[in-house]
Amino acid sequence: MSTLQAPAPSGQTPAARPATFAQALNTALADALTADDAVVVFGEDVGTLGGVFRITDGLTQRFGRTRCFDTPLAESGIAGMAVGMAMNRMRPVIEMQFDAFAYPAFEQIASHIAKMHNRTRGAVTLPIVIRIPYAGGIGGVEHHCDSSEAYYAHTPGLKVFTPATVEDAYLMLREAIDSDDPVVFFEPKKLYWSKAPVDLAELRDRYENRAPERREGRAVVARTGQDATILTYGPSVPTALAAAAAAEAEGRSLEVVDLRSIVPFDDETVAASVRRTGRVVVVAEAPGFASVAAEIVARVQERCFHSLAAPVRRVTGFDIPYPSPKLEEYYLPSVDRILDAVDDLQWED
Amino acid sequence: MSQTVETPEDPILRASQTFGITPEQYMLPARGEIRMVDPTGRLLPAEEQGTEPGHEYPLPAGDVLLGAYEKLVVGRRVNDQNSALVRQGRMAVYPSSHGQEACQVAAALCLKEGDWLFPTYRDTVAVMTKGVRPLDVMSIFRGEWHGGYDPHEHHVGIQSTPLTTQLLHAVGVAHAAKLRGEDTVVLAMCGDGATSEGDFHEALNFAAVFKLPVVFFVQNNGYAISVPLSQQSAAPSLAHKAVGYGMAGERVDGNDLVALLATLGRAVDLARSESEPLLVEAHTYRMQAHTNADDATRYRDDAEVQEWIAKDPVTRMRAYLAGEGLLDDAAEQRIAAAAEDVAAALRDGMNADVQVDPRELFRHVYTEQTPQLAEQEQILAAELAREETAP
Numbered sequence: 001m002s003t004l005q006a007p008a009p010s011g012q013t014p015a016a017r018p019a020t021f022a023q024a025l026n027t028a029l030a031d032a033l034t035a036d037d038a039v040v041v042f043g044e045d046v047g048t049l050g051g052v053f054r055i056t057d058g059l060t061q062r063f064g065r066t067r068c069f070d071t072p073l074a075e076s077g078i079a080g081m082a083v084g085m086a087m088n089r090m091r092p093v094i095e096m097q098f099d100a101f102a103y104p105a106f107e108q109i110a111s112h113i114a115k116m117h118n119r120t121r122g123a124v125t126l127p128i129v130i131r132i133p134y135a136g137g138i139g140g141v142e143h144h145c146d147s148s149e150a151y152y153a154h155t156p157g158l159k160v161f162t163p164a165t166v167e168d169a170y171l172m173l174r175e176a177i178d179s180d181d182p183v184v185f186f187e188p189k190k191l192y193w194s195k196a197p198v199d200l201a202e203l204r205d206r207y208e209n210r211a212p213e214r215r216e217g218r219a220v221v222a223r224t225g226q227d228a229t230i231l232t233y234g235p236s237v238p239t240a241l242a243a244a245a246a247a248e249a250e251g252r253s254l255e256v257v258d259l260r261s262i263v264p265f266d267d268e269t270v271a272a273s274v275r276r277t278g279r280v281v282v283v284a285e286a287p288g289f290a291s292v293a294a295e296i297v298a299r300v301q302e303r304c305f306h307s308l309a310a311p312v313r314r315v316t317g318f319d320i321p322y323p324s325p326k327l328e329e330y331y332l333p334s335v336d337r338i339l340d341a342v343d344d345l346q347w348e349d
Numbered sequence: 350m351s352q353t354v355e356t357p358e359d360p361i362l363r364a365s366q367t368f369g370i371t372p373e374q375y376m377l378p379a380r381g382e383i384r385m386v387d388p389t390g391r392l393l394p395a396e397e398q399g400t401e402p403g404h405e406y407p408l409p410a411g412d413v414l415l416g417a418y419e420k421l422v423v424g425r426r427v428n429d430q431n432s433a434l435v436r437q438g439r440m441a442v443y444p445s446s447h448g449q450e451a452c453q454v455a456a457a458l459c460l461k462e463g464d465w466l467f468p469t470y471r472d473t474v475a476v477m478t479k480g481v482r483p484l485d486v487m488s489i490f491r492g493e494w495h496g497g498y499d500p501h502e503h504h505v506g507i508q509s510t511p512l513t514t515q516l517l518h519a520v521g522v523a524h525a526a527k528l529r530g531e532d533t534v535v536l537a538m539c540g541d542g543a544t545s546e547g548d549f550h551e552a553l554n555f556a557a558v559f560k561l562p563v564v565f566f567v568q569n570n571g572y573a574i575s576v577p578l579s580q581q582s583a584a585p586s587l588a589h590k591a592v593g594y595g596m597a598g599e600r601v602d603g604n605d606l607v608a609l610l611a612t613l614g615r616a617v618d619l620a621r622s623e624s625e626p627l628l629v630e631a632h633t634y635r636m637q638a639h640t641n642a643d644d645a646t647r648y649r650d651d652a653e654v655q656e657w658i659a660k661d662p663v664t665r666m667r668a669y670l671a672g673e674g675l676l677d678d679a680a681e682q683r684i685a686a687a688a689e690d691v692a693a694a695l696r697d698g699m700n701a702d703v704q705v706d707p708r709e710l711f712r713h714v715y716t717e718q719t720p721q722l723a724e725q726e727q728i729l730a731a732e733l734a735r736e737e738t739a740p
Contacts, residue, residue: 040528066528072558077517077551084521087500088465090528092521104547111511112518115495119507122713123499156714180716217719264719 018195024169025055025187027200029093032177033063035208036091039177041068043078043095043131052097053133053192075101079108079130083116086126093177099134100143106151113182114157128182129173134162135235135285137190137332139325145189146322147286149234152184153262153295160262162186164222164237166196168260170203175216188235219266221273225255228279228342231270231296233259236283236333243283243338254342262292270296271303278309279345283333288316310346360619361597368402376597378588382632383612384602388660390668398608399600406611411675417454417606418666418676419684424450424474425663426688427483430695431473431490435641439699440491444471448604448636451662452568454478455609456536459564459617467506467519467537471568471635475538479505483691484698493703513543516552516565523561527624534620536564536613542573544587556626557594563626564616568603570635575648591628603633604662607669634660707733 019027032039041059043051047070050057059068071078075096082092096102102109109130116124136145153160159181163172169187176183222237223244232240237258244254257273259266274280280300284293297312315333323331364375381399383406386392392408400406409417428450431443446453449471457478460466466479470489477483480503488497489508496507506515506522519537526533543549544567556563567587571578584590591598597619601612609631616627634657638645645654670676711718711726718726 072551072554074551074554076548077520077555080514080517080548080551081521081524081555084518084523085525086521087506087518088522088525090525107511108514108517108548111509112514116507117716118713119495119509120498120500120713121494121496121709122716123501124507125716159715264715265721267720 019166019198019200020192021163021166021169021187021194022053022055022192024166024198024200024203025173026057026059027204028170028173028177029056029059030062031204031207032093032174033059033067036177038089038091039067039093040085040090041093041095042071042081044071044073044075044097046070046095051095053189055131055133055187055192056095075103075105076108079105079113082128082130083108083112083126086128087116087124091127091129091177093129093131096130096132098140098144099132099146099148102130102132102148105130109152109158109182109184110155114155117181118157125180126182127177127180129176129179130182130184131173132184132186133189133192134186135188135190136322136328137235139328140189142322142324145328147235147284147317149184149186149262150286150291153292157182158263159183159217160186161260162188162234162262163260164188164191164234164258166194166198167203168258170198170200171207171215172260174207179216186234190235191238194238217261217264217266219257219259219261219269221255221269222258223254223256225253225277227253227277228281228345229255229257229270229273229277230281230283230338230342231257231259231273231300232283233262233292235285239333239335240283240338243335243342246335246339247342252342259296265295265299267299267303270300274300274304275307278307279342280308280312281315281338281341281345282312283315283338285317285333287319288314289319291316310344313341313344315341358622360623364402370402373592376592376595378586378591378598378600378630382600382602383608384605385608385611386605386665386669388604388665390665390672392607392669392673406608406615409607409610409614411673413458413610414607414666415670415675415680417458417610418670419687420454420458420478421450421606421663421666422684423688423691424453424478426692427474427477427695430692431487432637432641434696434699440487442640442642443490444473444640445637446471446474446635448657448661449568449570449633450474451606451609451666452566452603452631452633455606455613456538456566459610459613460534460536463504463531463533464617465504465506465519465522465533465535467515467522467535468508469512469515469538469540469543470508470510471540472508472538476505476508479503481505483695487695487699491699491703493705513539513546513548513552515539516543517548517555519563520552520555520559520561523556523563524559527559527561532562532621534562534564534617536566536617538566538568540573541567541569541571541578541581541587542576543567544590545573545581553590553594553596553626553628557596560624561626562620562624564613564620565626565628566613567628567630568633569630570603570633572635572639572648574639574643575645577648586630588628588630594626594628596626596628598628598630600630600632603631604657604660604665606662606666633662 453474588598
């Protein structure tokens with residue numbers, strides 16, 4: 001049964017029923033398929049099975065095999081075929097089953113998906129969404145937990161989104177599908193089963209009747225605070241919020257900014273927060289060297305140097321291949337590690 | 350199985366019923382390459398054309414052949430004009446298809462207007478034969494922009510240098526067309542070296558599994574820059590690769606424009622009527638180096654080059670048409686003049702200094718400029734303004 005058609009538990013209205021991150025993505029795909037005949041969903045196991053994470057659950061049954069279909073097991077083929085389909089007036093949403101499985105498709109993504117618009121001087125647009133379940137925290141084996149966002153963020157021509165909330169899972173996927181530019185859409189695997197009291201039908205109405213104000217490419221302040229800013233995204237947002245809650249108990253008020261979109265980057269929201277608090281910790285799960293976190297630090301010091309009361313600190317994964325399940329707790333940015341970094345921000349008290 | 354017996358239009362079943370061959374025998378290429386006109390311009394009798402049961406090809410009509418010959422002569426002239434422009438410093442690089450023009454012309458001419466062509470960087474002549482202005486095709490090589498034409502205008506993919514990636518784009522265009530119920534055929538070109546790339550496998554496999562009307566056209570010119578075919582593939586022929594994907598493959602003399610038009614024409618017709626992919630391998634030769642940066646004498650000897658001069662597609666086609674009474678001196682002069690006109694327009698266009706606005710660098714990265722690119726454009730604009738006001 002499709003998650004879309006799952007009955008509401010008795011005694012609850014659908015509006016009151018909490019939705020999972022995965023359900024929000026599934027509903028966003030279904031709504032996009034309904035809204036636009038040009039949208040097609042394909043990849044490995046996305047059809048009959050509904051995807052290994054069930055994000056495409058029920059789509060083939062509901063929309064047929066021309067709209068959501070399985071492909072041969074070949075990531076370059078999936079990405080390369082998406083190029084041609086987009087050139088021929090479709091809006092492909094493709095799934096790379098796991099982060100590291102996308103590497104065979106990297107040539108198609110970096111050399112063609114990212115560049116076709118530029119190469120043709122704007123004559124060809126490629127409205128392709130590349131969904132990549134990413135990052136760790138689920139006890140996955142090797143090649144199933146990479147944070148590969150820096151590769152894509154470093155490639156001009158690609159937008160890079162990563163939602164951290166159930167609401168954003170829905171809204172940002174709809175935005176990605178409606179974008180005329182290719183979007184690499186990173187889904188934090190460990191958040192798939194997170195829940196929030198979100199009414200997906202209401203979100204659909206809100207999205208489809210949305211105000212002209214732009215959300216795409218904008219960061220949000222996930223928690224307001226006065227003393228320091230945590231800049232983070234994707235799977236690290238809940239950890240940063242937990243750290244902010246713990247800091248509050250110790251009398252320190254931390255602001256948490258969820259970047260949402262790595263490309264384009266919302267310098268405005270970031271700088272406004274940093275200038276107000278004067279202290280910054282950047283939190284991300286990927287290895288820190290040459291990372292998105294490194295880019296954020298550089299941008300902050302370029303724009304906000306005179307507002308800073310302390311050097312910007314980073315809490316990232318170590319510069320090692322993603323560790324085995326029994327060791328990943330030592331690798332992932334933790335609440336304690338974030339609080340330690342906050343303590344290092346040269347407080348006067 | 351009973352259902353397939355009732356569909357004699359299926360070329361595999363028709364062939365197997367008529368000739369008593371298996372589907373695998375049908376999908377395998379004929380024992381030799383298909384050739385209709387020999388290097389002296391003689392039309393070969395049917396039994397010498399390399400065909401065998403299930404592999405018959407009709408001779409294209411005289412007016413089709415004469416029209417194709419004109420494109421062949423123009424293509425040769427453009428190749429040689431571009432090579433001259435490289436020597437004159439008007440272009441950094443030009444990968445000439447001198448010697449391969451019959452493949453180039455046939456690839457474009459076998460398609461209908463709405464069909465798509467996906468070329469490689471060496472397929473300038475095919476692209477212009479499909480309708481793109483020669484000057485626009487050249488912008489990638491003269492260094493003005495990475496691509497110079499709108500792929501939608503003539504249904505021609507943009508030329509680029511990574512190998513084989515375009516075959517998957519061709520598959521995608523065909524898949525989109527099929528999902529919408531359109532009967533578009535896509536012809537995707539690649540070279541012999543490209544068949545070693547992973548995307549070659551993925552493209553053929555996708556096209557076969559999804560039953561897409563794609564003709565994969567391999568121009569086997571014997572070398573991937575310097576590496577000969579013997580070090581590229583151990584297959585009996587590149588066309589033999591097709592059967593492994595469940596599609597038909599065929600070999601054709603790549604310097605015989607008549608055979609190319611017949612073979613590719615039938616492949617395109619079959620792709621359209623059966624919605625199935627096919628693989629055609631043409632045996633041809635790149636008479637010049639890979640590009641002007643390459644020294645072909647390091648990996649092939651002059652005797653080999655001389656051997657191929659005798660097989661030149663232009664002289665062969667001219668001899669055949671003259672022998673058949675389809676080409677007289679007047680027609681020859683008209684065609685030569687047409688080729689000169691194209692070359693002159695190309696020369697004039699290439700000699701004109703095109704001014705590219707540097708600020709355009711920031712305009713086509715995304716459909717909407719990001720704030721970061723807007724900032725970077727401002728930096729460059731300020732630099733340009735300073736240059737303009739500098740004494």
